[in-house]
Amino acid sequence: MGHRWLPPTLWTFDTFIVEIIRNFAFALHSKLQLMHLSDGIYKVQNLAFTDLAQEYGTPLFVYDANKIESQYHRMVNAFDVEKLKINYACKALTNINILKLMHGLGSGIDAVSIEEIKLSLLAGFDPQAIVFTPNSVGIDEIEEAIGLGVRINIDNIEMLEYFGHHYPDLKICIRINPHVMAGGNSKISVGHIDSKFGISIHQMPLVLRIVENQKIHVEGIHMHTGSDILDVEVFQYAADILFNQARHFPSLDYIDFGSGFKVRYKENDIETDIDQFGKLMSGKFNTFCKETGMDLTLVFEPGKFLVSESGYFLATTNIIKQTTSTVFAGINTGFNHMIRPMFYNAYHEIINISNVTGIPKLYTVVGYICETDTFAYNRKINQISPGDILVFKNAGAYCFSMASNYNSRLLPAEVMIKDGESYLIRKRQEFDDLLTNQVEAPIFKAERVSS
Numbered sequence: 542m543g544h545r546w547l548p549p550t551l552w553t554f555d556t557f558i559v560e561i562i563r564n565f566a567f568a569l570h571s572k573l574q575l576m577h578l579s580d581g582i583y584k585v586q587n588l589a590f591t592d593l594a595q596e597y598g599t600p601l602f603v604y605d606a607n608k609i610e611s612q613y614h615r616m617v618n619a620f621d622v623e624k625l626k627i628n629y630a631c632k633a634l635t636n637i638n639i640l641k642l643m644h645g646l647g648s649g650i651d652a653v654s655i656e657e658i659k660l661s662l663l664a665g666f667d668p669q670a671i672v673f674t675p676n677s678v679g680i681d682e683i684e685e686a687i688g689l690g691v692r693i694n695i696d697n698i699e700m701l702e703y704f705g706h707h708y709p710d711l712k713i714c715i716r717i718n719p720h721v722m723a724g725g726n727s728k729i730s731v732g733h734i735d736s737k738f739g740i741s742i743h744q745m746p747l748v749l750r751i752v753e754n755q756k757i758h759v760e761g762i763h764m765h766t767g768s769d770i771l772d773v774e775v776f777q778y779a780a781d782i783l784f785n786q787a788r789h790f791p792s793l794d795y796i797d798f799g800s801g802f803k804v805r806y807k808e809n810d811i812e813t814d815i816d817q818f819g820k821l822m823s824g825k826f827n828t829f830c831k832e833t834g835m836d837l838t839l840v841f842e843p844g845k846f847l848v849s850e851s852g853y854f855l856a857t858t859n860i861i862k863q864t865t866s867t868v869f870a871g872i873n874t875g876f877n878h879m880i881r882p883m884f885y886n887a888y889h890e891i892i893n894i895s896n897v898t899g900i901p902k903l904y905t906v907v908g909y910i911c912e913t914d915t916f917a918y919n920r921k922i923n924q925i926s927p928g929d930i931l932v933f934k935n936a937g938a939y940c941f942s943m944a945s946n947y948n949s950r951l952l953p954a955e956v957m958i959k960d961g962e963s964y965l966i967r968k969r970q971e972f973d974d975l976l977t978n979q980v981e982a983p984i985f986k987a988e989r990v991s992s
C-alpha cells in the first residue's frame with residue numbers, strides 16, 4: 542500500500558513534519574515538473590530539451606519521473622478510505638526503471654501478459670501485488686501465472702469453470718462487463734455489449750451458480766469500461782452496478798474499478814477531477830462497506846493518469862514540403878514509434894522548440910513511414926525549418942510500449958529525468974538489433990558460401 546494521506550486532525554508531531562516536508566517537495570516538483578519556457582528555452586526540470594536532443598539524439602522519449610510521483614500521490618490523496626490499492630496498468634509504459642519507480646511508490650501492478658508479469662517481478666514487485674487480467678490468452682499462460690503466484694482475474698465463464706475445477710484452492714477475481722458505453726474512442730471503449738472483455742452482467746446468475754457449485758473463492762470483482770472517460774457520471778453508474786454485484790460474494794476482499802481517468806491533452810482540455818471523483822467514490826465505498834459489514838480494499842488500475850503527461854517525444858524535422866493545398870513537415874519518426882494519432886485519433890500537442898519566437902503557421906506533421914502516418918492535420922506550430930526539433934506532449938502512455946520496427950526502423954532511446962538529472966534508460970536500437978533472432982536458412986547460407 543502506498544503512502545496514505547492522513548487528515549490533519551490525526552497528525553502526530555512526526556506525521557506533521559513528514560507532511561510538511563512532503564508538501565514542500567510536491568510544491569517544488571510541481572514547479573519543476575512541467576515543460577516550461579525559461580529564458581527563451583523549453584525545459585523540463587531545468588534541463589533544456591535541445592540539450593537532451595543533442596546528448597541522446599532523436600527520435601527520443603523523455604519521462605519526467607517527478608511528474609509520475611506527483612500523479613501517484615495526487616491519486617492516493619484523492620481517496621479517503623481505510624484500504625486503497627493503486628495497481629499501475631503497466632501496458633502504458635513498461636520500462637523496468639518506470640516499474641521500479643512505481644514499486645518504490647508502493648503501487649501494485651495490473652498486468653495483461655506473462656511477459657508483463659515477469660518484468661514486474663524483475664522490478665521487485667511481490668507476486669501478490671500483481672493482478673493478471675488476461676483476455677483471450679491460453680490456459681497454459683494463466684497456469685504459468687498461477688505458478689508465479691500472482692493474482693488472477695477471470696473474464697470468461699469457461700475459464701471460471703476450468704480454474705474452479707482444477708485449482709480448488711485458488712482465489713480469483715471476476716471481471717464483469719457492465720455494458721456501459723464509456724471511453725474516448727471506440728477502440729478504447731471496452732465495457733459495452735459487443736466488447737470481448739469481461740463476463741456479461743447478464744450472465745451473473747450463471748456465474749453465481751458456478752461459484753456456489755464449485756465452491757470457488759472469489760476474492761475480487763473488477764470492471765474496466767474504457768479509457769479517456771469524459772463523463773464521470775457514466776463511471777459512477779458502472780460503479781453502482783459493481784457494488785450491487787459485490788453483495789453476492791461474501792468472501793470478497795477487494796473491488797477493482799479499473800481505470801479510464803481522463804488526462805489533459807491541450808490547454809483548457811477536460812481532465813478527470815480526481816479530487817471530486819475520489820470524494821464521491823470514497824463516500825460510496827465507505828457507505829457500502831458499512832452497510833454490508835464487508836472489510837474491502839478499493840482498487841484502481843490507472844495507466845494514463847500516472848504516466849501520460851510525464852512523457853515527451855522529440856523528433857527532428859527532415860523536410861518541409863509544400864503541395865497545392867498543404868504544407869507538410871516531415872519528421873524522422875512515424876507510426877512505428879508513436880501510433881496513437883493514427884490508431885485512435887489521439888491528440889498530442891506539438892511544439893517547435895527550435896523556433897520559440899517564430900510566427901505560427903499551419904502544418905500537417907507527417908512521419909517517414911511508407912503509409913499515411915499523419916501526426917497532426919493543419920496544426921498551428923511556430924514556423925518549422927529542416928533540422929528543427931519538435932516536441933510531442935503526453936508521450937508517456939501507450940507510445941513507446943506500442944512502438945515497432947515497421948519499415949525496419951530502429952526503436953528510439955528512452956531517458957528518465959529525476960530530480961534534475963537525466964538518465965538513459967533504454968539505448969537506441971542499432972542495425973544489428975534488427976537481425977537478432979533472425980535465422981538464416983541453411984539454403985541461403987550455402988548460397989552465400991558458394992558465391
Ligand SMILES: Cc1ncc(COP(=O)(O)O)c(C=O)c1O
Nearest residue numbers: 630765768800801842843844845
Ligand atoms: C484492464 C485495464 N485496466 C486499466 C487500463 C488503463 O487504462 P488508462 O490508461 O485509461 O488508465 C486498461 C487500458 O487499456 C485496461 O485494459
